[in-house]
Amino acid sequence: MGDISKDINSTFPNKKIKAMLNIIYTANWISSKQNTFFKPFGISPQQFNILRILRGAGKPIKVQTIKERMLERAPNATRLMDKLCEKQLINRLPCPEDRRVVHIEITKKGLLLLKDISKDFKDDLLENLTEAEASQLSDLLDKIR
Numbered sequence: 001m002g003d004i005s006k007d008i009n010s011t012f013p014n015k016k017i018k019a020m021l022n023i024i025y026t027a028n029w030i031s032s033k034q035n036t037f038f039k040p041f042g043i044s045p046q047q048f049n050i051l052r053i054l055r056g057a058g059k060p061i062k063v064q065t066i067k068e069r070m071l072e073r074a075p076n077a078t079r080l081m082d083k084l085c086e087k088q089l090i091n092r093l094p095c096p097e098d099r100r101v102v103h104i105e106i107t108k109k110g111l112l113l114l115k116d117i118s119k120d121f122k123d124d125l126l127e128n129l130t131e132a133e134a135s136q137l138s139d140l141l142d143k144i145r
């Protein structure tokens with residue numbers, strides 16, 4: 001099991017600073033693992049998040065709705081969707097009532113990609129936690145925000 005003190009060869013003035021740095025360090029570690037996992041599928045973790053949002057919606061939704069639901073509020077969400085469109089994983093649909101509004105839908109190819117990803121996707125990043133510990137961690141992270 002990891003120990004941030006040993007991992008970054010440092011000491012901390014108090015437990016709160018250690019916890020804050022540990023959150024940042026762990027978030028970067030998770031991000032690196034996710035980037036490595038999604039690379040063979042030709043998408044980023046943020047693009048995966050967009051595809052999951054669209055699948056969960058079950059119908060075309062506004063770009064703004066996607067941005068609001070993203071785990072990582074990316075200012076480049078439009079660019080991420082441009083790339084998904086180029087890969088034919090999503091479609092843009094103009095709104096007939098308001099031409100300023102664009103709806104996004106996931107394509108069959110996008111749904112198939114999510115199905116392929118789910119075969120390899122595991123929650124092993126949290127394998128060292130029990131269900132009770134995972135629940136406690138989630139509650140504590142919620143409490144911070």
